[in-house]
Amino acid sequence: MFNYTCLNPIAQVGLDELSDQYQKVEDINDADAVLVRSAAMHDMEFSDKLCAIARAGAGVNNIPLDKCADQGIVVFNTPGANANGVKELVLCGMLLAARDIAGGMEWVKENASDENIGKAMEKAKKQFAGTELKGKKFGVIGLGAIGVLVANVARHLGMDVYGVDPFLSVKNALSLSRDITVVKSYDELYEICDYITVHVPYIPDTKGMLNKEAFAKMKDGVVILNYARDLLVNDEDMKAALESGKVARYVTDFPNPAVMQMPHVIATPHLGASTAESEDNCAVMAAHEISEFMENGNIINSVNYPNCDAGVCNTKGRITVAHRNIPKMLNRFTEVLSDEGINIDHMTNKSRGDYSYCVFDIDADSTQEIADKLNAIDGVLKVRVIK
Ligand SMILES: NC(=O)c1ccc[n+]([C@@H]2O[C@H](COP(=O)([O-])OP(=O)(O)OC[C@H]3O[C@@H](n4cnc5c(N)ncnc54)[C@H](O)[C@@H]3O)[C@@H](O)[C@H]2O)c1
Numbered sequence: 001m002f003n004y005t006c007l008n009p010i011a012q013v014g015l016d017e018l019s020d021q022y023q024k025v026e027d028i029n030d031a032d033a034v035l036v037r038s039a040a041m042h043d044m045e046f047s048d049k050l051c052a053i054a055r056a057g058a059g060v061n062n063i064p065l066d067k068c069a070d071q072g073i074v075v076f077n078t079p080g081a082n083a084n085g086v087k088e089l090v091l092c093g094m095l096l097a098a099r100d101i102a103g104g105m106e107w108v109k110e111n112a113s114d115e116n117i118g119k120a121m122e123k124a125k126k127q128f129a130g131t132e133l134k135g136k137k138f139g140v141i142g143l144g145a146i147g148v149l150v151a152n153v154a155r156h157l158g159m160d161v162y163g164v165d166p167f168l169s170v171k172n173a174l175s176l177s178r179d180i181t182v183v184k185s186y187d188e189l190y191e192i193c194d195y196i197t198v199h200v201p202y203i204p205d206t207k208g209m210l211n212k213e214a215f216a217k218m219k220d221g222v223v224i225l226n227y228a229r230d231l232l233v234n235d236e237d238m239k240a241a242l243e244s245g246k247v248a249r250y251v252t253d254f255p256n257p258a259v260m261q262m263p264h265v266i267a268t269p270h271l272g273a274s275t276a277e278s279e280d281n282c283a284v285m286a287a288h289e290i291s292e293f294m295e296n297g298n299i300i301n302s303v304n305y306p307n308c309d310a311g312v313c314n315t316k317g318r319i320t321v322a323h324r325n326i327p328k329m330l331n332r333f334t335e336v337l338s339d340e341g342i343n344i345d346h347m348t349n350k351s352r353g354d355y356s357y358c359v360f361d362i363d364a365d366s367t368q369e370i371a372d373k374l375n376a377i378d379g380v381l382k383v384r385v386i387k
C-alpha cells in the first residue's frame with residue numbers, strides 16, 4: 001500500500017488513475033508521494049518515508065529541488081499538460097491590451113441604467129478604441145510548450161512573429177510555424193517587437209530579466225505580457241517604464257502589491273492553468289508519473305533526477321538506488337550484491353548533474369537487509385525495494 005497526500009486540490013480524474021494500492025493521507029509525514037500545484041514547499045521538512053513529489057503543472061519554483069534530491073526524493077512536473085490553457089489566456093491578454101475592453105465594459109456597467117445608453121456609447125466609445133493585432137511584431141521569449149503555441153496562434157492572427165530560446169529543443173523548433181523567425185539574441189527581439197511575451201521558467205538566470213536595461217532596448221509603447229512568473233520582471237523598473245510610457249501596458253497573471261500600484265496594468269489572478277482541461281491533463285500525467293515510480297521505480301519527467309525507464313521487472317527482485325554522481329558507486333553496489341550471492345540480471349544507471357539513479361533487477365527476492373547495506377554506503381541517498 002502506498003500513501004499519498006495532496007497539498008492543493010488535484011483533479012479527481014487524476015486521483016482516479018491511482019489504483020486501490022494507494023490511499024490518501026492528510027499528514028505529509030505519512031506520505032510516500034505528494035501531489036502539488038503551487039503550494040509553497042521551501043520551508044517544509046520531509047520525512048525519510050517521502051519518495052516522490054509530482055507537480056501537477058509546469059513551474060517548480062515552489063519546490064526545493066536540490067534539498068529533495070539530497071534526500072533522494074524525486075520531483076516530477078507535467079510538461080505541456082496545461083500549455084493550451086495558458087495559450088488561450090495569453091491570447092485574451094493580447095486582446096485586452098489592444099483595446100481598452102475592460103474600461104469599456106466598466107463604462108457599460110456604470111451606465112447600465114441610462115435609457116439613452118445607445119446614444120451615449122457612440123460618443124463615449126472613442127476613449128476605449130485601440131489597434132489591431134494583425135501586422136504587429138510579436139516577440140516570444142522561451143519557445144517551450146507554451147511559447148510555441150503562443151507563437152503559432154499569433155502567427156495565425158496575422159502577426160509578424162519572432163522567438164528566442166537559447167535552449168530551443170528540436171521538437172519545439174519543428175512545432176513552430178515555418179514563417180516564424182527565431183532570433184539569436186534578446187536584443188534583436190527587444191528592438192523590433194510591439195508585443196513581447198515571456199514563457200521561461202523562474203530560475204536564478206531568468207530572475208529580473210525584464211529590467212531597465214531590457215526596457216531601454218525596446219520600442220516606445222511596447223506591450224509586455226507575463227504569464228510565467230512575477231519575479232521575471234523587476235517591479236521597480238517596470239513601474240518607471242509604465243510611468244514614462246516606455247511600456248504602454250503590462251499584462252500579467254501574477255499581480256503583487258507593487259504591481260497593483262502601477263498604472264496601465266491588466267492583471268488576472270494566476271488563471272493560466274485554471275481550466276477543467278488543463279487541470280485534468282496535469283492530474284492524470286502526475287498520477288501516471290507517481291504510479292510508474294512507486295510501482296516500478298521508473299522515472300518519467302523528473303526535474304531533479306535523470307529519467308530512467310527499466311520497464312516492468314521480470315526477475316525475482318528489483319531495488320532502486322538514488323545516489324550522488326561520484327566515482328566507484330556502482331562498484332560498491334555490485335560488491336554488496338555479490339557478497340550476498342545475488343546475481344544481477346539487468347542494471348540501469350543514469351546520471352543528471354550531481355545525482356544518479358540505479359535500478360537493479362536481481363535473481364533473488366529483495367530484502368530490507370540488502371537495502372540497509374546499500375543505504376549504508378556513503379553517497380547513497382535513498383534505496384527502495386520495489387519487488
Ligand atoms: N500562468 C500560469 O498559470 C502558468 C501555467 C504554466 C506555466 N507557467 C509558467 O510558464 C513557464 C513555461 O512553461 P512551459 O510549459 O512553456 O515550460 P517549458 O519547459 O516547456 O518551456 C520553457 C522554455 O524556456 C526556455 N528557457 C529556459 N531558460 C531560458 C532563458 N534563459 N531564455 C530563454 N528561454 C529559456 C527553455 O529552453 C524552454 O524551451 C513555467 O516555468 C511556469 O513558470 C505559468
Ligand SMILES: O=C(O)[C@H](O)COP(=O)(O)O
Nearest residue numbers: 037038056057058059273
Ligand atoms: O507553472 C504552472 O503550471 C502554473 O503556474 C500553474 O499553476 P497552478 O497549478 O497553481 O495553477
